[in-house]
Every structure is written in structure tokens, then in C-alpha cells.
Amino acid sequence: MELTELHQIAEHERAQQKPVRIRCCAAAGCVSSGSLAVKQAFDRAIAEQGLSDRVQACSVGCLRLCCAGPLVQMDPSLELYEEVTPEQVPSLVASLLPAAAPPLSAPGASPGIPSAKRGDPQAPFFTRQMPIVLENSGIIEPERIESYIAAGGYRALHHAIREMSPAQVVECITRSGLRGRGGGGYPTGVKWSLVAKMPGQRKFIVCNADEGDPGAFMDRSVLESDPHRVLEGMAIAACAVGATQGYIYVRGEYPLAIHRLEVAIKQAKKLGLLGAGIFDSPLNFRIDLRIGAGAFVCGEETALIESIEGRRGMPQVRPPYPAEKGLWDCPTLINNVETFANIAPIINKGAEWFAGIGTAKSKGTKVFALAGKIRHTGLVEVPMGMTLNAIVEELGGGAPNGGTIKAVQTGGPSGGCIPASLLDTPVDYESLQALGSIMGSGGMIVMDQTTNMVEVAKFFMEFCMDESCGKCIPCRAGTVQMYRLLSRIVAGDASPAEVKQLEMLCDMVKHTSLCGLGQSAPNPVLSTLRYFRPEYDRALKNGRIALPLR
Amino acid sequence: MGRLKFATVWLGGCSGCHMSFLDLDEWLIELAQHVDVVFSPLADVKEYPDNVDLVLVEGAVANDENLDMIRKVRARTKTLIALGDCAITGNVTALRNPLGVALEVLRPVYGENYPNEPRIVPVLLDRVLAVHEVVPVDHYVPGCPPPASRIKAVLQALLEGKAPALEGNEIRFG
Amino acid sequence: MPVKTLTIDGQLITSPRDQTVLDAARGHGIKIPTLCHLDGVSEVGACRLCLVEIAGSNKLVPSCLTQVAEGMNVTTNSPRLQDYRKMIVELLFAERNHVCSVCVANGHCELQELAVAVGMDHVRFEYQFPQLPVDVSHDQFGLDHNRCVMCTRCVRVCDEIEGAHTWDVSGRGHNARVITDLNQPWGDAESCTSCGKCVQACPTGALFRQGATVAEMQKDKEKLGSLMQAREKKQWVV
Numbered sequence: 001m002e003l004t005e006l007h008q009i010a011e012h013e014r015a016q017q018k019p020v021r022i023r024c025c026a027a028a029g030c031v032s033s034g035s036l037a038v039k040q041a042f043d044r045a046i047a048e049q050g051l052s053d054r055v056q057a058c059s060v061g062c063l064r065l066c067c068a069g070p071l072v073q074m075d076p077s078l079e080l081y082e083e084v085t086p087e088q089v090p091s092l093v094a095s096l097l098p099a100a101a102p103p104l105s106a107p108g109a110s111p112g113i114p115s116a117k118r119g120d121p122q123a124p125f126f127t128r129q130m131p132i133v134l135e136n137s138g139i140i141e142p143e144r145i146e147s148y149i150a151a152g153g154y155r156a157l158h159h160a161i162r163e164m165s166p167a168q169v170v171e172c173i174t175r176s177g178l179r180g181r182g183g184g185g186y187p188t189g190v191k192w193s194l195v196a197k198m199p200g201q202r203k204f205i206v207c208n209a210d211e212g213d214p215g216a217f218m219d220r221s222v223l224e225s226d227p228h229r230v231l232e233g234m235a236i237a238a239c240a241v242g243a244t245q246g247y248i249y250v251r252g253e254y255p256l257a258i259h260r261l262e263v264a265i266k267q268a269k270k271l272g273l274l275g276a277g278i279f280d281s282p283l284n285f286r287i288d289l290r291i292g293a294g295a296f297v298c299g300e301e302t303a304l305i306e307s308i309e310g311r312r313g314m315p316q317v318r319p320p321y322p323a324e325k326g327l328w329d330c331p332t333l334i335n336n337v338e339t340f341a342n343i344a345p346i347i348n349k350g351a352e353w354f355a356g357i358g359t360a361k362s363k364g365t366k367v368f369a370l371a372g373k374i375r376h377t378g379l380v381e382v383p384m385g386m387t388l389n390a391i392v393e394e395l396g397g398g399a400p401n402g403g404t405i406k407a408v409q410t411g412g413p414s415g416g417c418i419p420a421s422l423l424d425t426p427v428d429y430e431s432l433q434a435l436g437s438i439m440g441s442g443g444m445i446v447m448d449q450t451t452n453m454v455e456v457a458k459f460f461m462e463f464c465m466d467e468s469c470g471k472c473i474p475c476r477a478g479t480v481q482m483y484r485l486l487s488r489i490v491a492g493d494a495s496p497a498e499v500k501q502l503e504m505l506c507d508m509v510k511h512t513s514l515c516g517l518g519q520s521a522p523n524p525v526l527s528t529l530r531y532f533r534p535e536y537d538r539a540l541k542n543g544r545i546a547l548p549l550r
Numbered sequence: 551m552g553r554l555k556f557a558t559v560w561l562g563g564c565s566g567c568h569m570s571f572l573d574l575d576e577w578l579i580e581l582a583q584h585v586d587v588v589f590s591p592l593a594d595v596k597e598y599p600d601n602v603d604l605v606l607v608e609g610a611v612a613n614d615e616n617l618d619m620i621r622k623v624r625a626r627t628k629t630l631i632a633l634g635d636c637a638i639t640g641n642v643t644a645l646r647n648p649l650g651v652a653l654e655v656l657r658p659v660y661g662e663n664y665p666n667e668p669r670i671v672p673v674l675l676d677r678v679l680a681v682h683e684v685v686p687v688d689h690y691v692p693g694c695p696p697p698a699s700r701i702k703a704v705l706q707a708l709l710e711g712k713a714p715a716l717e718g719n720e721i722r723f724g
Numbered sequence: 725m726p727v728k729t730l731t732i733d734g735q736l737i738t739s740p741r742d743q744t745v746l747d748a749a750r751g752h753g754i755k756i757p758t759l760c761h762l763d764g765v766s767e768v769g770a771c772r773l774c775l776v777e778i779a780g781s782n783k784l785v786p787s788c789l790t791q792v793a794e795g796m797n798v799t800t801n802s803p804r805l806q807d808y809r810k811m812i813v814e815l816l817f818a819e820r821n822h823v824c825s826v827c828v829a830n831g832h833c834e835l836q837e838l839a840v841a842v843g844m845d846h847v848r849f850e851y852q853f854p855q856l857p858v859d860v861s862h863d864q865f866g867l868d869h870n871r872c873v874m875c876t877r878c879v880r881v882c883d884e885i886e887g888a889h890t891w892d893v894s895g896r897g898h899n900a901r902v903i904t905d906l907n908q909p910w911g912d913a914e915s916c917t918s919c920g921k922c923v924q925a926c927p928t929g930a931l932f933r934q935g936a937t938v939a940e941m942q943k944d945k946e947k948l949g950s951l952m953q954a955r956e957k958k959q960w961v962v
Contacts, residue, residue: 316769465897468896472771514772635824647853680846721843723824
């Protein structure tokens with residue numbers, strides 16, 4: 001494979017494209033509300049109305065406004081349609097005809113079907129986003145590598161291999177200021193240079209796609225919408241640190257993401273973009289999938305390594321860190337899906353471009369999955385430093401049904417609840433940490449005034465209790481006791497002494513647990529105690545919680 | 551210092567702790583110089599009196615009678631000592647807890663004719679409780695039973711107006 | 725330099741450089757409580773009892789897995805560490821059915837010793853009273869899940885010293901259990917050589933010799949020590 005071939009594929013692909021493309025969302029959210037039938041209906045209607053030469057329907061990735069699926073967007077007009085049903089399709093296609101015939105007379109259209117609901121592509125939900133990771137999402141066809149190449153794909157890999165030295169690649173990522181998107185926020189360039197500096201011929205790249213936080217679906221969407229982007233990021237990393245084998249550890253609950261990755265790996269291999277001698281260089285890099293079996297803790301890097309090696313997924317004491325001793329004791333670079341998805345744009349557009357986005361210490365954008373009591377449920381990608389308020393009120397449209405937002409939960413079971421009064425905080429690693437929460441992988445659960453915060457804490461504690469691997473005592477037995485205390489508080493059976501005991505346990509579990517799961521398990525409790533103490537106290541005083549329960 | 555009003559109480563236990571208390575032998579005579587025994591299975595008193603200074607509680611809270619008793623004891627006593635493993639952990643008395651609620655224990659033993667005579671036969675609680683799960687406890691004297699020397703050390707300290715401080719092997723369970 | 729100089733609890737000590745903080749402390753008579761540690765098998769750092777403070781870091785580290793370093797200043801017994809350790813031991817007692825008075829290991833049990841060492845005179849947490857089985861299908865030994873603390877010493881000793889890997893762990897969180905041969909009854913576990921090392925390695929009454937009654941199950945940890953000595957130093961002790 002040469003650069004010219006890449007250009008040829010891109011040109012051929014563009015030449016094949018029809019003037020009008022109907023983009024049908026084929027990510028898991030819309031698929032679950034019936035988007036595959038909508039796509040088939042479009043194919044049928046286009047043929048029946050004789051428009052095959054000018055119009056084509058494409059299965060694209062996530063169009064982001066997941067609550068309004070199945071979503072359909074017209075290209076180039078960018079008209080957006082929400083909750084599209086197959087019955088509405090014939091008239092939609094007919095409306096594309098130049099001298100728009102009366103829609104209902106279109107062949108295949110049935111009378112009495114209300115026309116498709118128009119969405120607003122100029123809503124702040126779309127216009128205030130800054131897509132870098134998601135720039136191809138909803139535009140390209142994730143199951144066709146040509147579509148990715150036509151959008152400029154794999155050019156960064158070529159550039160990194162042929163025009164840059166491995167050290168320059170690492171240096172570029174370092175200068176960009178990119179930090180790990182899995183939650184910790186460790187500088188990606190530093191991690192890469194650690195692995196690059198390690199001696200030895202055998203090194204590994206691992207993509208952590210074991211997204212398990214309740215309410216988080218960013219990584220799933222990226223994998224379903226633009227799988228090649230992740231493969232390209234991993235291959236660039238391999239070239240930078242000198243690895244020959246990569247693994248994507250993806251959770252088994254994501255069958256569509258797994259399927260698209262399988263297709264993507266196969267296509268990339270076929271074109272020589274993965275495998276031996278990539279772009280006629282000495283770089284050999286292959287990628288294999290490893291499917292998680294449903295354990296949240298396997299998202300913890302040392303447990304993930306154990307699991308890939310075929311053992312019980314249990315966290316190990318660090319140091320040694322995986323960069324030094326990872327898979328089969330070899331230096332291993334582990335990054336999250338979104339981190340890898342940021343690599344190609346950084347190589348293409350330069351470190352300075354990336355470093356110019358975001359805040360002083362948090363560069364670039366972050367993808368959040370908006371969920372809970374919010375009007376626009378879906379995916380948003382915003383520059384770091386945007387306030388939480390802007391995200392939930394302007395992009396998210398606030399609470400539905402005239403409700404008011406009470407708190408926003410970030411970081412999943414390891415994060416915390418930020419009260420409405422503090423939502424003016426800019427989104428960056430340090431600010432969220434100062435509020436007792438974390439950036440996390442990007443789940444953002446919005447709660448309204450009907451939400452009982454003690455119950456929220458109880459929910460997350462139950463999650464951690466069920467997902468504890470059982471290796472270390474504080475997490476295994478401590479979460480059980482904390483869950484019990486929270487249940488008693490919610491039931492109105494607890495005494496003030498028991499709240500004190502809960503705080504004592506939180507402190508101990510946080511400081512003595514072996515891995516991040518245990519160390520952060522108390523966070524939802526600590527943050528609700530910090531901001532919503534009266535709800536705990538009320539539960540004690542009244543015997544029963546006075547707030548309306550969901 | 552005047553004479554202390556002293557009591558011992560026997561809840562759900564085997565009386566081994568009381569036996570161990572009696573193993574104090576001649577020291578009991580010395581104890582008698584300082585205390586009046588106002589209630590005890592060893593004394594014929596029907597009702598737990600008011601204003602008791604010091605009580606040793608043996609056994610776990612296993613039935614409704616134990617529950618009434620321990621609440622009464624707590625309300626009427628200044629210093630409450632949980633004596634022995636059953637009072638502190640449930641121990642042997644609580645061996646039935648993993649099997650389920652009271653009926654799940656009674657039925658396999660007695661069939662459908664299990665004893666059910668409230669106010670004549672105490673009704674089993676669904677779960678045996680340690681004393682401190684029901685009322686606040688001031689001092690703990692572990693052991694099954696606690697050796698006489700351990701009981702003596704605690705009583706001696708309290709008679710001298712000091713807080714007992716058991717440590718090392720003196721807090722060993724079992 | 726073959727040795728490192730460090731301070732543990734204010735005591736200046738020198739130790740071989742490949743030693744762990746735990747070994748260095750123990751070598752100088754400083755006691756750090758442990759449960760999952762067993763001389764001769766690999767460390768897992770799971771019980772969190774041997775956590776210590778290192779000056780200049782706010783993270784507690786397991787002394788069993790931390791190498792000594794030049795100038796390191798270690799505190800092994802601060803009030804905070806004592807608090808945490810006591811809570812951890814209480815959590816263990818509350819987790820399963822540890823009834824010392826009727827246990828085969830009464831008087832010879834490391835959990836019981838730990839309770840004494842951390843000053844536990846009662847348990848502040850609610851006892852869970854799980855209903856757990858006892859496996860006496862093996863003709864010489866028994867497994868009582870009621871007494872198991874999930875230290876995995878049996879798993880490691882069987883894998884690393886005997887080489888049989890009969891033991892492993894199944895389930896997760898509070899439902900985790902030690903199992904034999906893909907969760908078969910111990911008596912049916914074909915990989916088991918009946919060597920009994922697991923029984924000797926077990927800190928509590930969870931693994932016991934059949935026929936032993938209350939307080940009779942005394943573990944002989946030296947047996948494992950002499951095995952390791954024979955293997956590593958080629959010194960056979962009769």
C-alpha cells in the first residue's frame with residue numbers, strides 16, 4: 001500500500017457517491033428503535049421511485065441525539081428527521097424529487113401516515129459541539145473502509161510511519177497535551193514515552209474498550225461509528241513505541257461494536273494497513289479482539305491484563321505498572337478508546353492545533369454521554385472548559401417536563417454528584433476532582449428534583465458491591481457493610497451513629513483498597529454527604545425519607 | 551465509696567460464664583465486701599431493680615424475653631458489661647442465624663407442632679443478636695467462657711473506680 | 725551497593741536491597757500484621773493488613789510488595805493504620821461465621837491472633853451470617869467455607885509448591901469462594917494429590933484434617949518452610 005493507492009481509493013469512493021445521501025443511523029441506540037427497517041425501507045423506496053442514480057441510503061454511525069431515534073439525516077441538505085418509521089419513508093424519498101410531487105401520491109406511500117418529524121440541526125445540541133473524536137460519526141459508513149479512507153482515514157498512519165520517527169510521534173502526542181480519556185487523565189505522551197523507552201523486542205498495545213459505567217456509552221458509539229479511527233490510533237501508537245501486537249478488550253455486551261471491529265480489522269488487513277509491512281515499512285502490527293465476560297473490574301488495567309492472559313480478572317498491586325511489566329510481563333501501552341480516537345487528528349493537524357483547544361491543563365475535547373432526567377439524551381463532544389451548565393442546560397435542553405436539575409453525576413460509580421449550584425464549573429480534570437467527582441470516562445447522569453440522593457448513593461454502592469472481585473478485604477466486605485448502612489438510611493431505620501460509621505468505612509475503603517474500583521467506591525457516598533447532607537439527616541430525623549421516591 | 555448494687559443477668563447462653571464467675575472462689579467473698587447482689591440467677595429476685603450500678607450480662611438476645619430483659623437492664627443500670635462470646639458476638643446461640651428465620655429452625659426440629667405459646671414459652675427472634683446490637687454496652691469481656699481471672703480484672707478495676715483495660719490475650723475470643 | 729539504609733518506626737536499619745519492607749521490618753523485630761502473606765509463596769497484597777505509611781507519599785502501600793529503598797522513612801503503626809487494621813479484621817469476622825469457641829482451629833488460628841493484635845473486643849459491623857457449606861468429600865481433609873477468609877494461601881501453595889493447582893477462586897465480591905477442580909467436590913478433584921499443604925497453609929479452621937475437633941487443628945507452618953529450604957537452598961532437614 002502506497003499513499004497514492006490510498007488517494008485512489010478515496011477518489012473512487014467519492015466518485016461512487018450519489019448527489020443525495022440519506023444517512024440512516026445504524027448505531028446501537030437507533031438500531032434498538034428499529035433503524036435497520038428504516039434503512040431497508042429507504043432502499044426499497046429509492047428503487048421504486050426510480051431515484052437510484054441520484055439518491056443512496058447509507059448506514060452511518062451515531063447521529064448523537066439518541067433519544068429521538070431512529071434518526072435520519074439528508075446529505076447535503078442536512079435536514080434531520082426524528083423517530084422515523086418505515087411507513088414514513090416513501091413520502092420522505094418523494095420529497096427529494098425536484099418538483100416535489102404531493103408526498104402521499106408517491107408509490108408505496110400509505111395514506112394517513114403522519115409525515116416524519118423534523119429535527120433541528122441548528123439546535124445548540126448540535127451547533128455547540130466540537131466534533132474531533134466524533135467527526136466521522138454519522139457521516140461515514142463504519143462497515144466500509146473506503147468510506148473512512150475517503151474521509152481522510154489512514155493518512156495520519158502513513159505520515160507517522162513514513163514522515164516521522166517514532167520519537168517524533170511520541171513528542172507530538174506529548175506536546176498536544178492529550179490526557180487519558182478513560183478517567184484517570186494521565187498524560188498520554190508520558191505513558192507512550194515510558195513504553196517507548198522500555199527495552200525489549202516484545203511490546204503490546206491494548207485498547208481498553210471495557211466501558212462499564214452505568215449510563216456511559218461513548219466508547220460503544222465510537223467503536224460502532226468509526227472503528228477504523230481506533231485501529232489507526234493503535235497502529236500509530238505501535239509505530240511510536242515499537243509494538244507488534246495489539247488487543248482490543250471489548251465488553252461482550254457490545255455485540256455490534258464487536259462485529260464492526262471484526263469487519264474493520266479484516267478490511268484493514270486486506271488493504272495492508274494492518275499486518276506485516278504496513279505502508280511498505282518494517283512495521284508489523286496486528287490487532288486481535290478479546291471479549292470481556294461481563295466484569296466491570298476488568299476495565300481496571302491490571303485486571304484487564306490478567307483477563308487477556310486467560311486468568312481470572314483480578315487487579316494486581318502496582319507498581320510495576322503495565323508500561324514496565326504488562327501483558328506476559330512485557331511493556332504494554334494501555335489507552336482508552338477515546339484516547340486512541342484522538343491520535344489521528346493530532347498527527348494530521350499537529351500538536352499545536354490540539355493544544356489550542358480546551359483549558360490550560362486539559363486539552364482537546366471530551367465526549368459525554370448525556371443520560372437521565374434531561375431532554376436531549378445522547379452523545380455530545382465539547383471542548384474542555386465548557387461549563388457543566390452549558391452542557392446540561394444548553395446542549396441537553398435542561399430537565400424535561402418542567403423539572404429542575406438537582407445534580408449531575410459524572411464518573412460513574414467512581415465519581416460524584418455535583419449539585420446544581422456548582423454547575424458553573426468548567427469541565428476539566430482538576431475542576432471536577434476539586435468538586436469531589438472525576439472526569440471519568442464520560443458518563444453524565446442528570447438528576448432532577450424528584451431524585452433522592454441517598455438512593456443514588458445506594459444504587460452506586462450496590463453496583464460496586466456486585467462488581468467487586470473479592471480479592472481485597474476492604475472492597476469485598478466494606479462495600480457490603482456500606483450498602484447495608486445506606487439501605488437502612490434510605491428505609492429510615494438508621495441512627496446518627498450509623499451515618500458516622502458509614503463515613504468511617506468510606507474513609508477506610510478509600511485509603512486501603514487494592515485497586516481503583518475499591519478506592520473510588522465511596523465517592524458517590526462522600527459527594528452526596530458533602531452536598532446533600534440534609535437528605536441524610538432528614539432520613540434520620542423523620543424516621544422515613546420525606547422526599548418523593550422515584 | 552458505698553456498696554455497689556451489683557447484678558448478673560443470664561440471657562441466651564449456657565451459663566458457662568456464670569460458672570466462670572463462680573470460679574472466682576474465695577475472691578467472691580472479697581467482692582461481697584463491696585457489693586450487694588440485687589439481681590442474679592444465683593439469687594431469688596423476681597424483678598430487675600432500679601438504680602443498679604453494675605451488671606454482668608451473659609448470653610445473646612435470642613427471644614422476646616431476652617429482648618425485654620436487656621432493655622430493662624440497660625434502662626436501670628449504670629455500667630453494663632457484656633460477659634463472654636455469646637453476649638458479644640452471638641457465638642453458639644447465633645449458630646442458628648445462617649439457617650434462616652426462627653420458623654426455618656423450629657420446623658425441621660419440631661415439625662408442625664413446634665412450641666408456640668407466647669407469654670408461656672418465649673418466642674424466638676428471627677435472628678439472634680449480640681447485646682450491643684440492641685443496647686449500648688460499656689465494656690466487653692470476651693471468652694467462651696472468659697476465665698475467672700479476666701472477670702476479676704474487670705471487676706477489680708471498676709471497684710477501684712478505674713476503667714477496665716483488657717488487652718493482648720485478655721480479649722481473645724473462644 | 726548490596727544494602728539499603730532506611731528508617732522504620734524511627735529505627736535506622738540496613739537491609740539487603742532486594743528485601744521487602746515487610747521482611748526488613750520483621751528482620752528487626754518490628755511486627756506488621758499480615759494474613760495473605762505466607763513465606764515461600766508469591767505475594768498478592770490482598771489482605772491490606774500490612775499497609776504502611778511512607779514519608780513523602782499520601783498513599784498507603786502494602787509492605788509485602790514494596791521493596792526497600794535508600795532513605796525510605798516507614799511508619800508501620802500510626803493511629804490511623806491501627807484504626808484501619810482493626811476495621812479490616814472486624815469486617816472479616818462479620819463476613820462469615822467465625823465462631824471461635826466451636827472451631828477446630830480455636831487457639832491456633834491466625835484470624836483469632838489478629839483480633840488480639842489489633843485490639844478487637846467486639847465487632848461494630850453487622851454479622852452477615854451467610855449460609856455456607858462444608859465439604860468433607862475428601863477422605864482426609866475438610867473445607868469449611870464458614871471459616872474461610874479468602875487469603876488464597878491454599879491456592880498459591882497448591883499451585884506454586886505442590887504444582888497441582890487444585891485450588892482456585894470462583895464467584896466475585898462477597899460471593900467469591902475457594903474451589904477445587906472447576907468447582908467439583910474436593911473428594912472428586914482428580915488433580916488433588918492429597919499432600920495436605922493447603923491445610924497447613926490455611927490460617928484459620930477453613931481447611932482441616934478430618935477427625936480434628938474443637939481446638940485440635942494445629943497447623944504446622946514449618947513444614948512449608950522446610951520444603952522451601954530444601955527446594956531453594958538444597959538443605960534437607962529431617
